[in-house]
Amino acid sequence: xxxxxxxxxxxxxxxxxxxxxxxxxxxxxxxxxxxxxxxxxxxxxxxxxxxxxxxxxxxxxxxxxxxxxxxxxxxxxxxxxxxxxxxxxxxxxxxxxxxxxxxxxxxxxxxxxxxxxxxxxxxxxxxxxxxxxxxxxxxxxxxxxxxxxxxxxxxxxxxxxxxxxxxxxxxxxxxxxxxxxxxxxxxxxxxxxxxxxx
Amino acid sequence: xxxxxxxxxxxxxxxxxxxxxxxxxxxxxxxxxxxxxxxxxxxxxxxxxxxxxxxxxxxxxxxxxxxxxxxxxxxxxxxxxxxxxxxxxxxxxxxxxxxxxxxxxxxxxxxxxxxxxxxxxxxxxxxxxxxxxxxxxxxxxxxxxxxxxxxxxxxxxxxxxxxxxxxxxxxxxxxxxxxxxxxxxxxxxxxxxxxxxxxxxxxxxxxxxxxxxxxxxxxxxxxxxxxxxxxxxxxxxxxxxxxxxxxxxxxxxxxxxxxxxxxxxxxxxxxxxxxxxxxxxxxxxxxxxxxxxxxxxxxxxxxxxxxxxxxxxxxxxxxxxxxxxxxxxxxxxxxxxxxxxxxxxxxxxxxxxxxxxxxxxxxxxxxxxxxxxxxxxxxxxxxxxxxxxxxxxxxxxxxxxxxxxxxxxxxxxxxxxxxxxxxxxxxxxxxxxxxxxxxxxxxxxxxxxxxxxxxxxxxxxxxxxxxxxxxxxxxxxxxxxxxxxxxxxxxxxxxxxxxxxxxxxxxxxxxxxxxxxxxxxxxxxxxxxxxxxxxxxxxxxxxxxxxxxxxxx
Numbered sequence: 169x170x171x172x173x174x175x176x177x178x179x180x181x182x183x184x185x186x187x188x189x190x191x192x193x194x195x196x197x198x199x200x201x202x203x204x205x206x207x208x209x210x211x212x213x214x215x216x217x218x219x220x221x222x223x224x225x226x227x228x229x230x231x232x233x234x235x236x237x238x239x240x241x242x243x244x245x246x247x248x249x250x251x252x253x254x255x256x257x258x259x260x261x262x263x264x265x266x267x268x269x270x271x272x273x274x275x276x277x278x279x280x281x282x283x284x285x286x287x288x289x290x291x292x293x294x295x296x297x298x299x300x301x302x303x304x305x306x307x308x309x310x311x312x313x314x315x316x317x318x319x320x321x322x323x324x325x326x327x328x329x330x331x332x333x334x335x336x337x338x339x340x341x342x343x344x345x346x347x348x349x350x351x352x353x354x355x356x357x358x359x360x361x362x363x364x365x366x
Numbered sequence: 367x368x369x370x371x372x373x374x375x376x377x378x379x380x381x382x383x384x385x386x387x388x389x390x391x392x393x394x395x396x397x398x399x400x401x402x403x404x405x406x407x408x409x410x411x412x413x414x415x416x417x418x419x420x421x422x423x424x425x426x427x428x429x430x431x432x433x434x435x436x437x438x439x440x441x442x443x444x445x446x447x448x449x450x451x452x453x454x455x456x457x458x459x460x461x462x463x464x465x466x467x468x469x470x471x472x473x474x475x476x477x478x479x480x481x482x483x484x485x486x487x488x489x490x491x492x493x494x495x496x497x498x499x500x501x502x503x504x505x506x507x508x509x510x511x512x513x514x515x516x517x518x519x520x521x522x523x524x525x526x527x528x529x530x531x532x533x534x535x536x537x538x539x540x541x542x543x544x545x546x547x548x549x550x551x552x553x554x555x556x557x558x559x560x561x562x563x564x565x566x567x568x569x570x571x572x573x574x575x576x577x578x579x580x581x582x583x584x585x586x587x588x589x590x591x592x593x594x595x596x597x598x599x600x601x602x603x604x605x606x607x608x609x610x611x612x613x614x615x616x617x618x619x620x621x622x623x624x625x626x627x628x629x630x631x632x633x634x635x636x637x638x639x640x641x642x643x644x645x646x647x648x649x650x651x652x653x654x655x656x657x658x659x660x661x662x663x664x665x666x667x668x669x670x671x672x673x674x675x676x677x678x679x680x681x682x683x684x685x686x687x688x689x690x691x692x693x694x695x696x697x698x699x700x701x702x703x704x705x706x707x708x709x710x711x712x713x714x715x716x717x718x719x720x721x722x723x724x725x726x727x728x729x730x731x732x733x734x735x736x737x738x739x740x741x742x743x744x745x746x747x748x749x750x751x752x753x754x755x756x757x758x759x760x761x762x763x764x765x766x767x768x769x770x771x772x773x774x775x776x777x778x779x780x781x782x783x784x785x786x787x788x789x790x791x792x793x794x795x796x797x798x799x800x801x802x803x804x805x806x807x808x809x810x811x812x813x814x815x816x817x818x819x820x821x822x823x824x825x826x827x828x829x830x831x832x833x834x835x836x837x838x839x840x841x842x843x844x845x846x847x848x849x850x851x852x853x854x855x856x857x858x859x860x861x862x863x864x865x866x867x868x869x870x871x872x873x874x875x876x877x878x879x880x881x882x883x884x885x886x887x888x889x890x891x892x893x894x895x896x897x898x899x900x901x902x903x904x905x906x907x908x909x910x911x912x913x914x915x916x917x918x919x
Contacts, residue, residue: 172427176531177434182415183532184438184504187539191503192496195544199551199586203561221558221608226573236573240687254577255566256484257603259684259712261835263813264672265916269715273678293679299686300606300711306687345367345375347614348690357572 223305223353225250234283235322237315237360239353240294241276242302248272248279252302259300273297284318306350309338323364333359373664373692376618380696383622384629391626392633392645398541399514399534400638408536415532422527425867428515429860431531432508436475436856439501443471446497447489456490457565465844472848474498476855477505477737479591479598479707479830480847482838486580486601491563494600499587503547506594506627507538509739512859513631514538516743517638519869520767528866542627543594550589550623557619558612561585584609592623595737597707597830605697605710606686617689617710621697624706628652628741635742639767643885648745650887651894652735656703659723659734663695666719666917675717684712695720702727705737707830714808714817714833721813721833722913725820728827729905730897731786737828743862745893748900749884750779750865752892756882766884768874775868782861786826787904789850793822794908800842808835812919816912821847826854 202208225242227250228234242252243260262269276296281288292310312334320330337356340349367375404412404419412419423431446453447462447470462470466483473480474497483489489498511534518528555561562581569577582600588610591597601607611617629649636645668691670681685694694711701708702724713724727734733745750766754776757764764771797803797818807814817836824831825847832838838847883889 169426169430173430173434176427176430177438179415179417179532180431180435181438183411183417183535184435184442186411186415187504188442188496188500191539191544192500195503195548196495196499196583196586198548199555199589200561200563200583202552203555203585208555221612222569222579223608224569224571224575224577226571227575228573251571251575251577254569254579256487257601257607258484258834259603259606259715261712261714261808261833262674262683263715263721263809263835263916264670264675264681264683264717265811265813265919266672266674266809269674269683270677273674273683277677293682294687296678297680297682298684300684300709301601301603301608301686303603303608304686304688305608308687341367341372342614345372345379346618347688347693348369350688354572361572 221305222254222303224252224254224303226357227251233322235319235360235364237307237312237319237353237356240304240307241296241298243298244302248275254303257301257303259302260298284314286314290314305352305354307353309334309349309351312338312351312356319360323360325360325364329363330360333363369690369692373696376692377660377696380618380622384625387626388630388633392630393637395542395631395634396637398537399529405540408540411536412532417532419530419533421530423530424526425528425863428528428531429863432512432859432863433856435535436508439475439504440471443474443497443501444468446493447471450490450493453490453492455492455563459488459490462488465841466839469844469848472851473830474501474596474598475505476828476851477509477594477596477705477740478825478828478851478855479596480825480832480851481598481830482844484602485599486582490565491583494587495583498598499590502587502590502594502596502598503539503543504535505596506543506590506738507535509737510538510542510631511535511739512862513739513742516746516862516866517635519866520639520769522870523872523874525870526867528863528870543590547586547590547593550593551585553619554585554588554616557616559585559588559616560609581609588620589623591708592620592706593627595624595628595704595706597701599708605708606712611710613688614693617693617697620708621700624700624704624708625735627738628704628735631739631742632735635746641885644767647885647887647890648749648893649735651890651897652733652741652745654894655730655734655897656699659703659727660695660699663699663716663720663723664692666717666723667691667695670717671917671919672717681715681717681720684715686710698724699727702829702831703732703734703736705732705740705827705829707824709831712834713820713831714835718813718913718916718919721816721820722909722917724831725816725823725913726901726909728823728829729790730901731783732827732829733897740828744858747779747782747862747865748896749893750775751783752889752896753882753884754779755896756892760880762880765875765881768877769869769872770875775865778861778865778868782858782865783900785857786854789826789853790819790822791904791908793826793846793850794819796846797822797843802840802842806837806840806843808837812912812915816916819908819912822850825850828855
């Protein structure tokens with residue numbers, strides 16, 4: 169029995185070495201090779217310059233004149249809302265009955281309401297909850313609509329134009345039923361910057 | 367379309383995709399493990415590793431192969447992590463500490479993929495690819511091999527041979543997992559999943575600030591992470607990270623990938639025993655359990671009762687906007703039901719009822735529909751128990767698929783089933799009794815208890831998802847969770863292989879008027895009842911202290 173175990177383990181080691189080369193070097197490098205094909209290579213590297221894949225909350229130089237649409241709160245952020253620590257990723261892991269989370273929700277609600285100059289009750293759910301990754305690039309159309317008035321005021325763009333830009337950055341459910349309606353914050357901010365001529 | 371309707375259409379679409387693969391992939395896998403002919407590349411490989419592919423093995427030899435292969439896998443993976451600074455493309459990341467390296471090595475070899483480290487800060491490309499990606503494939507291949515060996519026990523008669531472990535592992539890798547993973551990885555690339563050999567990239571935000579984003583060889587590992595029901599993320603946020611799971615399409619595709627092999631293996635079973643209805647009945651049990659758990663979690667997440675969730679206006683803490691609640695619960699129940707353990711939302715922030723459903727999906731013994739291979743042998747063991755219980759009720763010697771279930775078979779089944787509850791309850795009990803545990807918890811009260819229960823349930827069922835608020839980096843958690851993973855994986859495998867050997871040795875008994883038909887809905891009810899009975903009797907007290915208390919408060 170013991171000699172069987174020894175013999176089988178030795179065979180297992182030889183097979184493991186061969187399969188490590190196949191599954192651990194050949195396979196991933198083959199996938200990497202395909203990812204270099206034109207058309208794929210941009211997303212393969214995360215299209216990192218001004219990434220619209222990753223949501224990192226922009227910080228306004230002057231909080232009183234904040235020209236940006238903001239992403240959701242991040243658990244890894246030092247402040248109440250953002251920006252996230254991009255060198256890692258993850259959520260708060262706080263439960264619904266956590267008093268810490270209850271406090272955090274109240275603080276986020278107050279911070280967003282003050283920034284937008286609206287009643288706390290008007291702040292939508294995704295604006296007061298941290299995402300799972302901390303890098304969520306999207307907000308709900310409701311949260312984008314809430315921020316549109318302030319962005320229009322600060323940038324000097326007409327209300328209707330900012331709202332049109334929000335609409336253009338809004339994606340419905342993919343093929344009608346996959347996922348949720350989203351507004352990509354980076355894309356929207358770039359569009360606003362361009363329109364405002366900054 | 368409103369949220370609920372869109373979510374339901376998505377579920378229906380997923381089921382159509384799985385149904386379309388059921389016969390072709392199921393029968394393909396049956397052929398892979400029954401045809402005599404070896405591919406040329408396989409023959410070359412057998413010659414290289416000095417294996418005689420024609421030699422059938424008795425169950426102890428087969429088991430020695432599984433154990434030996436897994437042992438050297440743990441050692442290699444441990445060494446790769448410890449020696450990381452010497453390896454190429456490690457980006458200056460240091461050696462992984464011994465306890466973490468042990469835990470991680472065991473975790474990936476047992477198909478658990480529990481992670482007690484932050485991948486994008488801890489591991490370089492060589493450990494990710496040559497270490498973790500490899501075990502993502504091979505631990506799944508081991509699961510398939512063991513399941514196929516058990517099916518052969520039912521198919522064969524009067525022999526002590528249950529197959530050749532090296533041939534089964536090689537074929538599972540070369541003919542099933544690698545080709546499917548390669549195609550899946552390409553599709554994921556098209557859907558926007560990243561694939562980079564660089565350590566990271568600097569990005570400039572719209573505000574002019576510069577941030578460093580870690581990158582990784584994502585797509586190749588992501589594909590096999592789901593396909594092999596592994597679940598270990600290449601980023602800390604796992605499938606919630608936009609680089610791993612950028613959108614609603616990649617999300618649905620990942621759910622499909624984790625379900626497809628476990629679902630289709632029931633067809634493989636049916637085809638190999640010569641009656642596809644035998645497999646379809648088992649699949650229906652898996653499907654009903656999965657659907658019921660999904661309904662509970664969906665309802666709970668859309669009707670939160672926690673004060674913080676109520677204050678926020680919904681249970682969106684720890685969920686991504688692009689998935690919302692329906693796509694998060696669909697992913698969450700599929701990942702816990704298949705022993706995958708990948709997450710696209712943070713289960714620790716789920717409601718009491720939703721988190722309880724995820725926990726129960728594991729505590730049912732990972733049969734809804736279970737991991738690659740382990741789901742099939744798990745439900746077959748429960749089918750053996752169901753036949754035995756039915757036999758007791760009518761006072762006949764029970765038989766399943768023409769094989770009598772005597773003392774040896776029922777003992778093997780009982781050992782296989784009972785080791786998981788024993789490990790979960792003893793582990794969680796021990797951890798709770800220790801004074802240091804309270805400081806490791808991320809939440810107080812009932813939810814804190816759930817974090818500990820979830821950790822041991824996840825480890826012993828080789829799932830790997832977590833109520834991640836708990837800090838498990840202490841040597842106590844690293845080692846006990848590691849041992850829980852080993853026991854939860856290999857004790858059932860040994861029992862299952864012993865069962866396979868004892869079944870193969872029997873002559874076939876012809877069905878009589880008193881034989882319980884096992885391809886009829888009544889048998890599905892019996893199997894489902896056995897699953898629930900075992901879980902309810904063992905876990906009700908623990909569930910009452912954790913998720914039930916939270917859901918009802």
